Amino acid sequence: MKKKASNPSKPLNRSQRPLSFSDRIKKTFRDQQIIDTATIVFDYYAQAFHYLHSKIYVESEGKAYRRTFWNGIPEGQYTFEPSQEYFNQYRSFLELKMKQIIEQYSVSYWLHLSRRIAPNTLGSDKRDETILVCRNIMIAAFQKYAQLLPCQGICYSKDIDETKIFKGLFQNPEFSSTLKAFRKMPNQLVLANFDDSNLLEYYELEKLCYEMWYVGSKARVIAKGADLIVSHRAVEILLDNRTNELERLIEQYDNRERMTLNVSATGTVFKQNNGPRYGEIILTELLTDRSTRYFQDEFGEQMGIRYLPGHFPNYKFAAFDIQGYLKAHMFYGAIFLQKWGVRLEFVVFVIADIALSLRHAIFEENDSSLVHDLYHRSYILMKPNQMRDQIKRNWTEVSKYMDMELLYDESEIEKAIALLSLDVTTQATIHVDSFGPLKLFIPGPRLDLIFMDFSIVGEILFNLFYGLPMLDFGDKGQLLEDALKTKESYLPTGMSKGLDGSSKQVDYSVAKGNVLILVECKAVARSFGIFGGQVAAQQHRIRNVIEKGLGDVDKKIDWFMKHKIGANYDISQFTYLVGVVISAFSEFIHSEDERYWLNDDTPRILTISEFHKLIDTDVEHTLTKNLVALS
Template sequence: MKKIRKSGKSLNRGRRVKKRASGLRSVDKKRFVKNRRIIDVETGNRSDAIVIPEYYQLVFSDIHDVHGNKIYKKYVLDSKSFRRRAICSSKELIVGKDFNQQYEALQNILSELEDEMKSVIKGHSVFFWLHLYRRIAPCLSNDLGANTSEAVTVNVRQQVEQAIKKFGSLSSQDDYALSSEIDFDLILGGLLSQLYKRIFKKDVVSFFERELKVSRQLVLTDFSIDDVFNIYYVEGLSYQYWYISAKMRSLGKGVVLSVSGLGDVNEERTKKQERLILDFDRRNEEDNIQLGIASNVGTYTASNLKEVNSPHEMIAVAYINSFRYTAKDLGLDDLPKEFSPNYIPWFINANDFYKSHSYLSQKFFKKFGFGLLELLQFAGFLSNYIMSDDPRRKLVNESMGLNYYSKFQRGYCVLSHSAEEIKSSILKYYNDLKISGCVQESELESQIDAIFEHVFLNEDKQKNIGVWSRGPQYVLIGIEKGFLCDSSSWHFLIQNMFYGLRHYDPKSIKGHEFESALADILKDNHFDVVMNSFVIRKEDIKREIDVAVRIQDNLYLFECKASERPLNFDIGNPKTISSRIMDFKNKLEQAESLKEFVLENKIGNNYDLSWAESINYFVVSPFTEWVWDTSPDLWTECKRFPRLMSVHGAIKYLTSEKSKLVS
């Protein structure tokens, strides 16, 4: 695949609709009778006779055209009113002087918003809501609030989907059916046939009906216009949920809060706080998953989509296309250039991830009852199974084209296979590879039942799902006669799979793993790494250099800090932030003392750094970290880069330095 290019057109937020819910666009109903070659995106089938829309498109477009004002009311006005009422009822607690009381009051409002989402979502199945929600484009109405950026969009949508998986029904499966087994007049609660009969001739309606029968796709049945209103209402509530969590993050960073008469929470930021928060948000948005993934224990794995002969190692992850990349940007040459899918592909190399985390294998098995290697192998095999319906087909190095269009567009696919059929196909592929020596031998065969159960969502597991934490995640959701396989769930499932492990790293292996990962990434980005996990000696004094980079006569020392970051960091837990600041203060002091040691001792028993005319020091974390002050010792001379940086930040800084020095 080509490298993704940002399209100015796709990034233009001005295109978002203010006075009606942005998402499904109006559809020109007449264009569907043109004689041209097209693709049915649900099935991947081609037709040379007539353009076939996805079954829901005309109905949803009509609902948006006719009921735009009602959608806007539910989406923007009603969700905002609910949040404001909740704030007003807790106003005295939020503006009180007790810091912990303020935080708890805001946390209680999150619970109220969850309960309101639950009241809507519980009326339908998990499949119903995911099917509906993933057909609404991932962008937010600007009227929801001051920040509707791409990063916020991703956050809001992930929260909606966690709420759907937590509160949607798994026992009731009567609100959808196979198009081949349902009367045409019952699809979308009858709205489909009513609209088609109104705008098309009888022979065209008959054609659509026959095509739907043949396609055997899952369609919504127990459906009404209110369901469209409600899914927008839930997304609006999720935005308000994000709004409250953003205030909690600011509170955790020491910002004073006040409440307006309407029920809005105002942040009384100092100039210093404003600069620091804006900088943190910028760095956080830049640290996207395309570079790599930091697991919750702090070990980093680069996103390595390389030429491989082992497609089973590549776990295909569907990631929300909030930037609205087009088919042209994605290099999908056999699709319309301006087609903008709701999800874009991202890959985790299962083998690389296992190598980075193999030190956890024993503790992992003890906690879960199956192996880390086996889980990652299963993920790779199932990922390929999801994309191809046959794990023996190669996913990487094939044209994504129609396969992408029909399956990746929604971030999930439906498999009309039993659990035993899926497991049997995976094990057959595994055994074929084992015989040819193309896969590491494991206990996958004896553990596959337990692993399958681990990634499968059932009613007992729903109560443990967290909305703001985006965990736990489940890839498989049972539906009638098969499974919904959610490729987007791999991201958080793999990233957070080690939560709950205790005393898992007594030999401090993960620190060296992170050092090696950083060194390899910097080398891949064409930087001269002169030392990596190297102990320098000057007489009887020893100091360890994690990673050292040379640019001309300048030495850059990087101390690596691979520490767990608790989940509640994402909602600004004051104790977590305070503890993390203390840890990084100590690490920065250690890095500065290393710099001073090298300055005074450029030549030692086993090293010669006499060429270094200048020496700079930094601390690198797998995560985007909060930098708590603007004091010079926390920032580089240009003040654009903090000395506490992420992997992506280190690359950006060194790139800037190289450009400045070479020019």
């Protein structure tokens, strides 16, 4: 008899239930009596998970949670302030449900379990971005609410009677080949006393994470100007009265690229070249796109790793310019030290040291088992003392790699490790709904071990300056300008000097046929409030990026209209001027008023990659709005 999840609706089809690569390839080879490790990497859990999935079914969404809470809220239409209050109450409701499940086990148990189930959502929205957000919400919930000490749910295979693995499931005759292969494998982490009810607990968490994403998406719509409508009779329960204009604006924003260059939440950007190069580390990113027949990864290909058609790992490798990141953020050094009591350089060097050791093992030592672990788990286990010895041993080489002389300082390194480590104090600082700030070093399944989760290094670096005042450093705007420039600016990037003694400074300009594009750069920090749907955060970006940016560039256009020829420039040959704003982030455009658009689909506020795509087009014919005639 199949067990139901709490509040079930209808079963997931077998094709809908998320299965990892190892689950599927295990089924492919399920009749083999001996696992050929040269053909596949044996995963002890694969057949067991396949069996446990056959005993359960899971409702596809967590609407039962939604209905339970919102049925207690009177039906009606709510403006932003009461909506925000109800959203916050619902988030607290969801977090409590998460906490009640997660706190039963250790963080190492949850990390081990979650990395053996393919990334997906238990909701109707299965876009790549939604899958990534739901997984990050789950990681944040694990770090915030899980036990930090080892628990009985996970242990090493040599430390447990094999009759207790999966509650004795391997003792069943149908698992004889699995047990035979398992006994030949090295000592490894295994789930103990785990059955279908534990698997259902995990899927309950997936539903709760989806609901946390869902309430955030609703809050962001309300923050953009709609009212919330609570209808107990509606299938979705939560509706809104967005106008047709707002619907189009949201759709336009959702269809744009989110992150197109290396940037932190401070709004600080740094250049990123394609392909491995000096100053880069190798990180992992969640693999959410499985639409292609073959999995391709340039780093795996360098090692000769291939996957069978239709099979995918959970993660892929990605290069990250850690040297460029540190140099770009050095102007935050003083306030970082004041806030956290440790120098920024040491924190980034510790991350670089660990990641560079990983890169060496992959590309110099050709450690294929490590590659498999990173593709599927994205973490490694290490003894803290070994980690510290490794950091010390590599420090001089890392300093050369980072192109920065930094003397080894054990005291500073210990403080950096502490800042990056999960403990009771740091657990309290984590916000589940905005999934941060996360920690790199996680307590392991034994007191003498720690996990290092490479899948969240990018997220950690993005939010590394959380809690610091986001001052308007001049260097930050210059870095955005430098990242933007792929060729020389047509106008001087210093002062353009008029013949009457007046002058204007333009961040960047590009000549395209008879059109001169003037660029204004705005590097404004982004708060967690944007993701949480806070009106104040949304209005802050409208004021300081969109309105200020357009206001500044339009004033410059007005000036150049009156000063076509100057002491160090001449724009008299152009027919049109057009002004755009470049932001470190994709900005939501709040109005269809022509002032904000270059044509019906392209806003005047762009990311760097959007701008580069724009100037690769026939601008004179592409742009239909805000072309200012010079004559």
